Amino acid sequence: MSATLAPALSxxxxxxxxxxxxxxxxxxxxxxDLDLPTLEVAPSDWPALARLLRDGPECRYDxxxxxxxxxxxxxxxxxxxxxxxxxxxSLANNEHLRVKVLLPDGAPPALPxxxxxxxxxxxxxxxxxxxxxxxxxxxxxxxRILCHDAFVGHALRKDYAxxxxxxxxxxDLKMPAWAAETETRAGHFETQTxxxxxxxxxxxxxxxxxxxxxxxxxxxAETQIxxxxxxxxxxxxxxxxxGVIPYADRLxxxxxxxxxxxxxxxxxxxxxxxxxxxxxxxxxxxxxxxxIMDHCVNIGTNLVDIGALTNFWYLYQPxxxxxxxxxxxxxxxxxxxxxxxxxxxxxxxEDFVPRCRALLESIPKFLDDVDRLVxxxxxxxxxxxxxxxxTKEEAIAWGLTGPMLRASGVxxxxxRAHPYDFYDRFDWDVPVASDGDNFxxxxxxxxxxxQSLKIIRQALEILPEKGPVNSDDWHVVLPxxxxxxxxxxxxxxxxxxxMEGIRVPKGERYERVEGANGELGFYAISEGGGGPxxxxxxxxxxxxxxxxxxxxxxxxxxxxxxxxxxLNIIAGELDR
Amino acid sequence: xxxxxxVTLRTPKKMTLAQRLYLPEILAGMGVTIRHFLRNLxxxxxxxTILYPEEKRDYSGRFRGKHILKTREDxxxxxxxxxxxxxxxxxxCITIVAGEHPKIAYEKYPVVFDIDMLRFVFCGFCVDxxxxxxxxxxxxxxxAFFNRQEAIFGIDKLIEKPxxxxxxxxxxxxxxxxxxxxxxxDASTTxxxxxxxxxxxxxxxxxxxxxx
Numbered sequence: 001m002s003a004t005l006a007p008a009l010s011x012x013x014x015x016x017x018x019x020x021x022x023x024x025x026x027x028x029x030x031x032x033d034l035d036l037p038t039l040e041v042a043p044s045d046w047p048a049l050a051r052l053l054r055d056g057p058e059c060r061y062d063x064x065x066x067x068x069x070x071x072x073x074x075x076x077x078x079x080x081x082x083x084x085x086x087x088x089x090s091l092a093n094n095e096h097l098r099v100k101v102l103l104p105d106g107a108p109p110a111l112p113x114x115x116x117x118x119x120x121x122x123x124x125x126x127x128x129x130x131x132x133x134x135x136x137x138x139x140x141x142x143x144r145i146l147c148h149d150a151f152v153g154h155a156l157r158k159d160y161a162x163x164x165x166x167x168x169x170x171x172d173l174k175m176p177a178w179a180a181e182t183e184t185r186a187g188h189f190e191t192q193t194x195x196x197x198x199x200x201x202x203x204x205x206x207x208x209x210x211x212x213x214x215x216x217x218x219x220x221a222e223t224q225i226x227x228x229x230x231x232x233x234x235x236x237x238x239x240x241x242x243g244v245i246p247y248a249d250r251l252x253x254x255x256x257x258x259x260x261x262x263x264x265x266x267x268x269x270x271x272x273x274x275x276x277x278x279x280x281x282x283x284x285x286x287x288x289x290x291x292i293m294d295h296c297v298n299i300g301t302n303l304v305d306i307g308a309l310t311n312f313w314y315l316y317q318p319x320x321x322x323x324x325x326x327x328x329x330x331x332x333x334x335x336x337x338x339x340x341x342x343x344x345x346x347x348x349x350e351d352f353v354p355r356c357r358a359l360l361e362s363i364p365k366f367l368d369d370v371d372r373l374v375x376x377x378x379x380x381x382x383x384x385x386x387x388x389x390x391t392k393e394e395a396i397a398w399g400l401t402g403p404m405l406r407a408s409g410v411x412x413x414x415x416r417a418h419p420y421d422f423y424d425r426f427d428w429d430v431p432v433a434s435d436g437d438n439f440x441x442x443x444x445x446x447x448x449x450x451q452s453l454k455i456i457r458q459a460l461e462i463l464p465e466k467g468p469v470n471s472d473d474w475h476v477v478l479p480x481x482x483x484x485x486x487x488x489x490x491x492x493x494x495x496x497x498x499m500e501g502i503r504v505p506k507g508e509r510y511e512r513v514e515g516a517n518g519e520l521g522f523y524a525i526s527e528g529g530g531g532p533x534x535x536x537x538x539x540x541x542x543x544x545x546x547x548x549x550x551x552x553x554x555x556x557x558x559x560x561x562x563x564x565x566x567l568n569i570i571a572g573e574l575d576r
Numbered sequence: 577x578x579x580x581x582x583v584t585l586r587t588p589k590k591m592t593l594a595q596r597l598y599l600p601e602i603l604a605g606m607g608v609t610i611r612h613f614l615r616n617l618x619x620x621x622x623x624x625t626i627l628y629p630e631e632k633r634d635y636s637g638r639f640r641g642k643h644i645l646k647t648r649e650d651x652x653x654x655x656x657x658x659x660x661x662x663x664x665x666x667x668x669c670i671t672i673v674a675g676e677h678p679k680i681a682y683e684k685y686p687v688v689f690d691i692d693m694l695r696f697v698f699c700g701f702c703v704d705x706x707x708x709x710x711x712x713x714x715x716x717x718x719x720a721f722f723n724r725q726e727a728i729f730g731i732d733k734l735i736e737k738p739x740x741x742x743x744x745x746x747x748x749x750x751x752x753x754x755x756x757x758x759x760x761x762d763a764s765t766t767x768x769x770x771x772x773x774x775x776x777x778x779x780x781x782x783x784x785x786x787x788x
Contacts, residue, residue, distance in 0.1 A: 243666040246699040310609055317624050331638035331713075331748045337699045345704070349636070369612075373605045375587060376595050385589065411580040429581040435589070443583040481750045482757040484707055491707055498660045498705045 012037045016097070019058045025049045026056075035269070035509050036087075038098040040079075043111035046101050050117040053088060053097070061088035061097055063412075064118035064399045067125065068523050068536035069132035073158040075527055082109040084128060087510055087521065087538070091396065091410060094417050098510065103134070110135035113142075120399025123546040131156040131233075141176075146226040146575060149174050155231050156534075162238055176222050179210050188214055194557070198227050202305055202561040205571030207545070209560075216556045221549040228575035236535040240501030241267050241341055244535065249335040251537060251573040254297050255290035255516040257283075257326070259573075260339040263537075265420065266511035266522040267341045270504050273476050277462075279343045279469035280421050285356060285459050286326060286338070287513075288452040292363065293319045294516030294568070295403075295445040302442070302565030303374065306383045306558075311370045318363045325355050341502055342477035343470030356460055360453055367449060375443075384439035388551050388563030391436055398550070399543035402518025404567065407444045408436035414514035426458045441566040476502050501530025515540050517568040539573040639715040639747040640700045643691055645734045646710050648762050652677075653735065654710035657684040661702035661711060669695035670702065691734065693719050694727045700748045709751075709759050715744035 009017065009031060016037045020026025025048040030040040041049050053061045065087040072078035082103040089096050103109040113136040115122040126145040128134045133154040136142055144151065150172035153160050175195075183191045196202070196209040203209070206227035212220040232251065236244040248263040249256040261283050268275065275283075300315040323333040328349050330338035338345055374380050390400065395408035405412055413430045415423040431447035433440035470477045474493040483490035504526040512521040518540025525534040544567040552560040594600040616623055626633055646654045657674035673688035702711050721727045736742060751757035 239666055240664075243664065243701070246666045246697050246701075314612075320624065327639065328636040329638070331636070331640040331700060332698055335698065337701075345700070346638070349638075369608050372608050376591070377601050377605065378591060378595055378598055381591060381595075429579055431581050431583050433584045434582065435584060440584060443587055447581065447583045478704060480757070485709065485760040486758065494707060495660070498664050 009033055010037075012095075019056060020052065023048075023052055023056075026052055034098065034507070036096050036098045038100060040100045040102055043101055043103060046099075047112045047114055047117065049099070050114040053099070054117055058093075059090065060092040061090045061095075062118075062396050063089040063091055063401070064120040064124070065089055065096075065401075065519065066521055066523065066536065066538040067121065067128055068534070069128040069134060069156060070525065070534055071132065071156065071158045075525075075533060080105050082132065082134065084111055084134060085523065085536075087523065089412075089519075091412055096418075096510070096512075108135060109133065110137060112137055113139040115139060118399065119397045120543050120546065123542060127542075130154070131231075133157065144226075146229040146231075148172060148226065155234050160234075162234055175210060178212070178220065178222075183212070183214070183219065185214070191219060196557075198224075202564065204301055204565075205569065205574075207569065207571065207574075209549075209564075211552075211557070211560070213557070218552050218555055218557065218560060221552055221560075223545060223549050225545060225571075226575050228571045230576070232537065232576040233535055236532050238531070240531045241504060242502065244532065245339065246335065246337045248537075249337055251539065251576065252294070252515060252517070252520070252541075252570045253334055253572045254570055255287075255294040256334060256336045257286045257290040257338060258513060258515050258520065260336065261287050262511065262513040262515065262520045263522050264339045264341050265513065266509050266524045267502070267504060269511055270507055270509045270524065270526055271341070271476060271502070273342050273471045273473050275343055275471055276468045277422075278464045278467045279471075281459050281463045282329075282344060282348055282352075282469060283339060284421050284423075285456050285463070286329065286336075288456045288459070289322045289325065289356075289359070291452050291516045292449045293322050295449050298516075298565070298568045299370070299442060299445055302562070303380070305565045306380070306562050308374065308377075308380065311373055314366050314369050314373075318359070318366050321359055321362065325352075325359065328352075328355070340470075340477065342473060343468075347469050353460060353463065356456065360457055360460075363453060364450070367446065371446065375446075381439065383559075383562055384437065384442060385435075386437055386439075387555060387559040388438045388441075388566060389436050390547070390551060394547075394550075395436065398547040400518065400547060401543070402515065402540050402568075403441055403444045403448065404518065404544055406431060407433045407440035409434045414512050414519050418512065420511075420513060422459070422462070423455075425462070426455045428454050428458075438562055438566045503528065503530065512538070517541050517544065517570070537573075537576065539576060541567065541569045541574050545569055545574055635715050635747070637715075637746065637752065639713070639717070640698045641714045641717045641744065641747050642693075642719060642729075643702070643734055644712045644714050644736045644742055644746070645689065645731065646712055647736055647738065651738055652682065653685060653689075653731070654708055655686050655689060656682070656708050656710070657686045657689075658707065660705045660707065664701045664705040666699060666701060667695045667697045669693075669697075686731065689731050689734065691729050692727060693721070693729055694724060703748055703750055706750065712746055712750070713748040714742050715747040716742075717744075 010033045013031050013033045017031045020029060025045050028045055029049055032038040053059045068085045070083045070085055072081050080102045084101040086099040101111050103111060113125055125136045125139055129136060129142050130144040130147050131154055148168040150168040151166045179193045191212050191214050194211050194213050198206045198208040208224040210222050211218045232247055235247055245260055248259045251259045296315040296319045300312040303311045326336055327333045330336050330345060390408050392409045395405050409432055411430045411432045416430050428451045431444045433444050478497055479490035479493050484494045506526055506528045508525045510521055510523045512519050520540055521538030523536040524532050527533040548567060551563055648654055657672055659672055662670040662672050669692040671690040672686050674684045675687040677685045703713055
């Protein structure tokens with residue numbers, strides 16, 4: 001009788017169970033089937049399980065993607081109040097895995113640090129410490145990361161009132177302890193500590209880099225972030241599912257469209273709503289254009305930092321034209337708010353396809369110009385080649401994704417590894433490079449823009465000329481205005497959607513898309529209300545920035561500036 | 577689907593002699609910039625830069641700028657103070673105080689309709705939310721203030737004045753000419769219902785329910 005109560009596991013769950021069966025720690029972990037195979041473990045088992053998951057011959061979950069704290073205070077049917085939810089990826093098996101570390105009630109929430117297993121966990125654990133107050137015994141530098149040091153309480157706990165503000169005076173902003181120390185080595189001058197930023201032209205945002213210098217070489221560095229922190233995740237908990245979209249735009253504001261697409265995908269998957277082909281393809285086309293813009297900005301500003309100003313203008317010209325196209329579709333250039341759960345805000349304008357085709361004609365010319373100016377230029381080569389090197393092993397250990405990971409020789413692209421939308425229908429290549437230096441990252445981005453053009457060209461071929469862009473499920477999508485004005489039934493649907501929000505069934509979902517700078521993941525939990533119970537975004541540039549202080553050790557200040565440019569840091573997404 | 581392309585193979589790591597000599601590459605680079613320069617010189621009218629503020633970018637009819645409160649033919653606001661825009665606003669920038677209009681056909685009207693332009697995020701959700709075609713957006717994006725009080729726009733700054741063209745033209749709106757949408761009937765042209773304008777009197781006489 002009792003045996004039949006446990007639901008049978010899916011094939012993926014069974015496979016995971018059999019992989020873990022060999023070890024006692026693996027046997028103790030409970031396997032559950034959610035949208036991803038999910039493991040539940042106690043904190044005491046977590047480090048051993050982490051090693052098994054990373055090193056186990058069949059597991060090989062080597063890429064640490066994300067750690068999300070969850071507070072189950074107002075959630076029903078959960079085992080403990082706090083849990084730390086970790087998302088992992090296995091490059092060898094091309095599989096995602098979720099691990100929930102259940103933190104027992106009755107004791108202060110704590111779990112052992114796994115930053116010695118996956119170095120990428122370092123900053124994610126600091127984030128969970130900051131926003132949830134989880135303690136991580138064994139963590140070398142457990143300090144607040146997004147909130148300032150004068151902040152009281154932990155913002156993402158459910159008993160923290162969203163409106164509270166804390167003021168940080170200048171004396172509250174602490175430098176790391178080592179910044180006051182000096183090192184002396186035989187034959188060297190005394191070291192000095194240099195503070196670059198928070199507001200410095202090379203940081204392209206507000207980022208504080210503290211570097212200890214021996215002459216011009218950096219011997220130790222630490223970055224302090226969080227200057228643009230506004231707690232996107234807390235704000236999304238107080239909004240409806242659709243109301244989060246303008247906030248999501250402001251994560252990676254250089255390619256805002258991709259954020260919106262990633263976010264609504266998570267919600268749509270939970271709802272099980274299908275989007276018409278035309279709507280999906282318009283999303284794809286504009287996402288790929290956004291990727292081109294993002295790479296244009298990245299390469300352009302990066303080259304400005306090393307003194308090549310002209311390219312900036314050549315790359316910003318196509319970007320302006322793309323912004324014109326996006327504005328014609330949705331009415332804003334930067335913060336697009338174009339997608340909605342279930343489709344798009346409005347159909348594309350009539351001249352959409354000709355405008356896209358004109359862009360496809362013009363963009364390669366600018367890319368060729370930049371290519372001619374930069375790629376074989378000896379000054380650029382000398383500045384880029386061999387600087388900011390990230391080896392393949394380091395890139396994986398540090399949790400890098402996107403062009404950073406591909407430039408180190410790992411061909412992991414979400415669009416290829418986990419094809420969403422119609423990416424499996426298109427013929428395109430994943431650009432990789434083998435050196436892992438700044439020059440490789442530049443080359444990968446240049447090629448990616450060309451591949452994006454290739455995708456757009458094919459998407460335009462199969463784009464239906466006419467047809468709906470929205471789902472016709474009026475529990476999700478607002479009915480057409482004509483119906484709202486004249487039909488009582490539609491007005492009721494309209495009213496319910498606006499006042500209460502979309503009713504998303506209970507559950508959780510991790511959806512990822514390939515953002516312009518890496519894997520952009522949204523982990524959403526719904527309790528059946530009109531808005532998210534918890535929304536965690538996996539910001540691709542967060543691990544990139546965490547790796548920065550390790551990449552630049554041994555480099556000069558000027559190389560550090562060039563390297564920072566190739567990481568593609570967007571402060572809006574980094575600090576959330 | 578297709579394969580993986582290694583970009584480092586295409587660009588040899590080792591520079592050729594010509595590349596190492598600086599000069600040929602510099603000349604090639606100057607060729608690119610001079611070509612751009614000459615093209616801009618010949619087609620000076622088609623320069624990609626815009627001489628703002630003398631010249632302005634031509635935005636589409638979907639541009640999300642400052643709001644406009646639409647009016648009926650008799651100049652009253654179409655808004656019926658249903659609070660749907662205030663509810664849907666992600667930035668919580670709309671403040672409405674509702675009042676009961678003397679004319680029954682108009683139902684409610686906003687006594688106060690304030691938009692805090694410093695909180696406003698240009699998302700256009702309010703336009704989507706309105707059931708009565710009451711709020712549109714203009715293409716006006718030039719809003720600057722000297723203090724925070726000035727940034728709160730009331731009805732007087734938002735209302736569309738009859739006969740006065742909207743600054744920079746209409747932007748994002750619930751329907752566009754030619755998309756087949758029939759706007760809701762204008763309540764000011766509906767026949768006068770007996771007793772219209774006499775609510776207060778009717779209530780005193782007990783012919784209308786009292787306020788709760």
